[in-house]
Amino acid sequence: MKRLLLCALLLGLGAHEAWPQSEREREYIRRVDEAHLARVVRDLVGFGHRLGGSPSNERSASYLLGAFRAMGLEAEIRIDPPRLSWWFDTFAVRVLSPEARTLSHPWPAPYSPSGEGDSVAVVLLPPEGPIPEVRGKAVLIEGLGRNPTALYDTLVARGAVALLTDAPRWEGAYTEWAFISRLPARESNAIPMFCLARRDGDWIRERLARNEPVWIAFFLRAHRSHRSPWTVVATLAGQEPDYYLVCAHGDGDSGGPGADDNASGVAATLEIARVLAEQVRSGQLPRPRYTIRFAIWGSEYASTEAFVRTEFEAGRLGLLRGVFNFDQVGTGAQRRALYFESNDIPHNEPILRLLEQIGRTYAGKPGFWEEAYTNPSQGGTDSYVFLPDYLRDRLSLPGAEAIRIPSTTIYTAAWNRPARLPQTPGWGPPDTVWIDYSRYYHSSLDVPELTTDREPFRMAWAARAVGIALLRLAWPEAPLRIRSPRR
Numbered sequence: 001m002k003r004l005l006l007c008a009l010l011l012g013l014g015a016h017e018a019w020p021q022s023e024r025e026r027e028y029i030r031r032v033d034e035a036h037l038a039r040v041v042r043d044l045v046g047f048g049h050r051l052g053g054s055p056s057n058e059r060s061a062s063y064l065l066g067a068f069r070a071m072g073l074e075a076e077i078r079i080d081p082p083r084l085s086w087w088f089d090t091f092a093v094r095v096l097s098p099e100a101r102t103l104s105h106p107w108p109a110p111y112s113p114s115g116e117g118d119s120v121a122v123v124l125l126p127p128e129g130p131i132p133e134v135r136g137k138a139v140l141i142e143g144l145g146r147n148p149t150a151l152y153d154t155l156v157a158r159g160a161v162a163l164l165t166d167a168p169r170w171e172g173a174y175t176e177w178a179f180i181s182r183l184p185a186r187e188s189n190a191i192p193m194f195c196l197a198r199r200d201g202d203w204i205r206e207r208l209a210r211n212e213p214v215w216i217a218f219f220l221r222a223h224r225s226h227r228s229p230w231t232v233v234a235t236l237a238g239q240e241p242d243y244y245l246v247c248a249h250g251d252g253d254s255g256g257p258g259a260d261d262n263a264s265g266v267a268a269t270l271e272i273a274r275v276l277a278e279q280v281r282s283g284q285l286p287r288p289r290y291t292i293r294f295a296i297w298g299s300e301y302a303s304t305e306a307f308v309r310t311e312f313e314a315g316r317l318g319l320l321r322g323v324f325n326f327d328q329v330g331t332g333a334q335r336r337a338l339y340f341e342s343n344d345i346p347h348n349e350p351i352l353r354l355l356e357q358i359g360r361t362y363a364g365k366p367g368f369w370e371e372a373y374t375n376p377s378q379g380g381t382d383s384y385v386f387l388p389d390y391l392r393d394r395l396s397l398p399g400a401e402a403i404r405i406p407s408t409t410i411y412t413a414a415w416n417r418p419a420r421l422p423q424t425p426g427w428g429p430p431d432t433v434w435i436d437y438s439r440y441y442h443s444s445l446d447v448p449e450l451t452t453d454r455e456p457f458r459m460a461w462a463a464r465a466v467g468i469a470l471l472r473l474a475w476p477e478a479p480l481r482i483r484s485p486r487r
């Protein structure tokens, strides 16, 4: 009896702990290549910020099209509906006096117009109280606040020639590099804004507080134009038209270099395509039962919406069996964790239980994460476009809310501060999920040297987790073992 119990226990443990679960998974895991992932990010960042509709979006889309085709996949560029795009050729901003000062990694705010000024006095806009005399001056602001258009227009009407901002003024954050704040997305903006590191903002504030005049010089050559974002869609054909979608926004949506956000997600998408396509082409894997499509959105949200609308109008949205969206898988500040989002959406349960199981099975193994969590929705990324409320309320697609598309985002860091989320009932442990963050989130230093080149293993985790999930979902030759729902 005891022996029987022991055997049962060992068998049970074996089934749960076995990794890789199959030779197929072992081979897939082995082929995911950190050096390749890191190289793709460097290539993408080299094109520029890749904002939808910009020349750097077009260059990166052409690069990705070539990469997918080189894998033997069918691939196309989709020209999305035009929207206002912005890009710059060159910029400079520096302090001339009371002493010459080179600023630490400043950045022009997206939607800034071209502009230049030599020997321009800086004036501080106090957080409260009357607006000082700003005519002909550069105004240092904490940020554009709750009503950015109104404040911006007021300062322009009063004759300001440029804005400087060191927002957000958080202790210990963005000290040596600039968080990238945006101007309102419109063509009528009349003066440029430059984003500064907190150290430089403090330095200017100290001088102004002592009534020492501060003079700057600035230059920006920028472009604003209504142009179409370019989205790349590639297909690994299955035996059935039903498909899984692996995707990532291709733009550095802050308007900065965007290595972690989101060249890392693009690289993970490309890596999954590369490895699976190679395994199918070489005969190591049969053609999958379900089709797998890969999409790199020209513009976060806007291009995803265009894709969903097209699929709906063609009657294909119901063929979509699940969405795996990568957003920020290239860095992390405090943890070695991988996250799978939106366990609070009931129809996400099968896919998130599978990812949860993969997360637990592989945690701590060589080449894998130390911790993995599913977590409730935080919003702010492309996976939300596929959810029923969004389809109904934002896209106004009649009857689309009846289509239940499981849709998750995979990431290693979100936002720029740690977040604590109460776990969705029925999920976990733990009852509280700590969400890791990126020090370089939406900043002038979200560059490969500080993120993906330092920690290429994070992109490999993401590519491995989703690749393993796809092996089990799209090649379901053996029945899937997903633990039964707990609620």
Ligand SMILES: [Zn+2]
Binding pocket: 249, 253, 261, 262, 327, 328, 381
């Ligand atoms: Zn992002």
